[in-house]
Amino acid sequence: MEILLLFLLAFMIIGSIIAIETKNLLSSVISVGVVGFSLSIIFLMLGAPDIAITQVVVEILILVVLIRATITTDNTAIEGARDNFPFVSSLIFFGLFLIFAWFAVQELPRFGEPLMRVSKRYLESGARETGATNIVTSILLDYRGYDTIGEATVLFTSIIGAFVILRRRGRKGKAEADTEKFGILEDEDIKKNFEGF
Amino acid sequence: MDRLESEIRDTSKGMTPIVKTVVRFVMGIIVIFGAYIVLFGHLTPGGGFAGGVILAAAYVVLVLAFGRELGLSKMSNKAASILDNFGALAFISLGLLGFTGGWFFLNFLPKGKMFDLFSAGDIPLMNIAIGIKVTASLFAIFIALSIFGRVIYKMSDLDDSESEE
Amino acid sequence: MILYFLSLVLLVMGLYCLIAKKNIVKKIVGIVITEYSINLFLILVGYRKDGVAPILLKGMHHGELVQHGVDPLPQALVLTSIVIGLGTLALMVALCLRMYEKYKTFDMSKINKLRG
Numbered sequence: 001m002e003i004l005l006l007f008l009l010a011f012m013i014i015g016s017i018i019a020i021e022t023k024n025l026l027s028s029v030i031s032v033g034v035v036g037f038s039l040s041i042i043f044l045m046l047g048a049p050d051i052a053i054t055q056v057v058v059e060i061l062i063l064v065v066l067i068r069a070t071i072t073t074d075n076t077a078i079e080g081a082r083d084n085f086p087f088v089s090s091l092i093f094f095g096l097f098l099i100f101a102w103f104a105v106q107e108l109p110r111f112g113e114p115l116m117r118v119s120k121r122y123l124e125s126g127a128r129e130t131g132a133t134n135i136v137t138s139i140l141l142d143y144r145g146y147d148t149i150g151e152a153t154v155l156f157t158s159i160i161g162a163f164v165i166l167r168r169r170g171r172k173g174k175a176e177a178d179t180e181k182f183g184i185l186e187d188e189d190i191k192k193n194f195e196g197f
Numbered sequence: 198m199d200r201l202e203s204e205i206r207d208t209s210k211g212m213t214p215i216v217k218t219v220v221r222f223v224m225g226i227i228v229i230f231g232a233y234i235v236l237f238g239h240l241t242p243g244g245g246f247a248g249g250v251i252l253a254a255a256y257v258v259l260v261l262a263f264g265r266e267l268g269l270s271k272m273s274n275k276a277a278s279i280l281d282n283f284g285a286l287a288f289i290s291l292g293l294l295g296f297t298g299g300w301f302f303l304n305f306l307p308k309g310k311m312f313d314l315f316s317a318g319d320i321p322l323m324n325i326a327i328g329i330k331v332t333a334s335l336f337a338i339f340i341a342l343s344i345f346g347r348v349i350y351k352m353s354d355l356d357d358s359e360s361e362e
Numbered sequence: 363m364i365l366y367f368l369s370l371v372l373l374v375m376g377l378y379c380l381i382a383k384k385n386i387v388k389k390i391v392g393i394v395i396t397e398y399s400i401n402l403f404l405i406l407v408g409y410r411k412d413g414v415a416p417i418l419l420k421g422m423h424h425g426e427l428v429q430h431g432v433d434p435l436p437q438a439l440v441l442t443s444i445v446i447g448l449g450t451l452a453l454m455v456a457l458c459l460r461m462y463e464k465y466k467t468f469d470m471s472k473i474n475k476l477r478g
Contacts, residue, residue, distance in 0.1 A: 002365070009368045016372060016395050020379045025387050032391055039398050046405050047415045047432040049242040051441055053234070057250045058448050061335065062394065064257060068342055069455045070387055083471070086382045094374045105366045112411035119435045123416065123427050126434075132239035132317035133418040135427075139438040140244065141323045145292060151442040152285055152330060158449035159281075159334045162456040166345050242417060246445050312420060331445065338452040345459060 001045075002111075008042050025070045033063045050136050210264035220262040227255035235328040239317045245324040249331025256336050265344055277337040284330030291319055291326065365406055372399035384470050386458050393454070397447045401440045408433030 012035050019031035036059035044052040109115055122139055130138040140148055205217050234241075235248030260268035315321070376399060379392030413432040458468075465473050 005365060006368075009365065009372075012398075013368065013372060013375070016375055019391055019395065020375065020383070020388070025385070028388065028391055032394055035395065035398060039402060042402065043405060046409050047413050048405055048437050048440075049415055049417075050244060050247065051401075051405065051437055051444065053243060054247040054250060054441060054444050057247065057254055058444050060254060061250065061257065061339075061448060062451060064261070065339070065342065065452060065455055066387070066390070066394075069390070069458050083384075090378050090381045094378060098371065098374060101370050102367060105363055105370070108363075108366060108407070111363065111365055111406070112409060114408050114410055114433050116410075116433055119433050120428065122434060123431050127418050130317055130320065132320050133312060134239050134242065134244070135416040135418070135431075135434045136242075136437050136441070137239050137244045137320065137324070138317070139434055140441065141320050142318075144438065145323075147439070148327070148442065149289065149292065151446060152288060152327070154446050155331070155334055155449045156281070156285060158446075158453045159338050162338050162453045163341055165453070165456045165460055166341050242415070244441070246441055250445065250448075335448070338449075338456075342452070342455065342459070345456075 005042065005045065008038055008045075012038050012042075026067070029063065029066045029070055032066070033059060036062065050134075210266070212262050216262050220258055224255055224259055227258070228252060231255060231328075235324055236321065237314070238324040239320045240312065240314075245327030246331060248324075249328040250335065252328065252332040253335035253339070256332075257339055260340065260343060265340075268340065269344070272336065274337065274340065277333045277340070280329055281333035281337065284326050284328075284333060287326040288323060288330065291323055294319075366403065369399050369403045369406060372402070386461065386468050386470060389470075390451070390454050390458065394447075394451065397443075401443060404436045404440050408436040 015031050015035045015038070019028045019035065022028050022031070036055065040052050040055040040059065043055055122135060122143065126135045126138050126143075127133055130142045132138040132142075205214050211217060231248050231251035231254075233248075234243035234251060235245060238244035238248065256268070256272070259271070373396055376392045376394075376396030379395065380389050381392075383389060383392070410430070410432045412430065414427070414430050416427065416431045416434040416437070418427060461473065462468060465476060467473065
């Protein structure tokens with residue numbers, strides 16, 4: 001069991017190395033997709049079927065959105081030399097971080113023996129107190145419903161933010177210099193521009 | 198049927214006719230599957246978030262296969278924003294209704310037997326509210342990203358002397 | 363222990379890609395890899411040896427979930443974190459499209475030099 005998890009994690013690391021270092025933008029986006037799908041297999045083997053379902057579908061939507069960003073341009077290649085200062089300094093600092101992380105990880109409880117002080121009560125009496133047999137759903141919507149309100153708020157705010165950024169800009173009084181308008185359309189523009197709607 | 202035939206044969210927007218025929222068939226199955234995962238969220242793995250993302254993916258498949266105009270005619274921007282607000286308000290009002298029993302977010306409906314569909318209090322209702330909210334949000338952001346820049350291509354056909362809208 | 367360390371290596375690789383690359387789309391790819399590694403680390407902490415998923419089935423006798431079940435609390439938090447990741451990725455791509463439309467390039471070093 002652990003051997004299989006180690007193999008899949010090594011596969012993910014190799015996939016992300018390819019995603020970082022390749023020069024073609026489309027190839028790096030597809031490598032991120034491979035990393036996400038193997039992550040969903042790891043979730044299934046760790047006993048979390050809810051999260052495996054969500055990760056697969058969210059991965060597909062991430063791929064669609066990222067490909068929409070990369071096919072904007074005609075050239076999908078990256079040019080130019082790398083500048084040295086961020087590269088060298090990040091290597092030094094992340095090397096130091098990994099050395100200390102190796103010692104910090106030894107303090108965690110062993111893999112396979114979690115502490116579970118709070119979850120003991122959820123597993124014992126979760127089905128009886130709430131009536132739902134899926135314990136993860138009863139935690140998400142009954143014991144910790146306040147966090148779900150926070151999640152709904154964050155999703156709502158990020159969608160509003162994306163809409164505000166993509167909105168059409170109108171400028172009055174500069175009709176000669178700015179005859180093009182970029183952005184998403186309002187309803188009357190849709191009726192004027194798309195016939196047979 | 199005439200309009201559908203002409204839309205399938207039209208290769209200028211969307212994909213080839215094979216993809217369009219298959220998507221017509223498969224999209225209903227995806228919607229039913231997403232609704233099943235939302236409704237049975239308290240008995241089997243899934244819940245509001247996974248089901249909502251699956252329903253949004255069904256809509257994304259439709260827009261990718263048939264083009265932007267058909268996607269917008271099925272569900273417009275205004276309908277998506279109304280559904281999104283309805284989902285968020287329903288979730289918060291279900292939490293506030295818990296005040297009738299004692300405290301915020303109390304599970305106030307009767308619990309019923311285990312393994313039934315109508316059990317576990319108000320957890321299925323909350324699942325449905327979250328599902329509607331996530332579907333509408335992800336659909337709105339996808340349609341905004343895909344029609345961004347449409348005005349550029351349309352405006353370049355016009356003359357320079359025409360006034361803009 | 364090696365599993366925890368490898369997920370931290372994945373985190374560091376995502377951060378390196380965010381800092382040291384010049385293209386905006388590569389930076390977004392780095393953020394996505396960092397989010398994957400954090401979700402993986404949280405689920406790895408909650409795993410129990412020979413554990414079953416925390417769902418009560420029909421034939422189970424009571425007490426099997428307490429003895430063999432994996433930790434359900436990190437799973438509930440990671441579930442919302444995955445969907446939030448999708449929302450913030452949409453916001454980042456919207457910013458990226460706006461910057462491309464204004465400056466006509468994806469290269470951050472050129473955008474830093476342009477003024478006005």
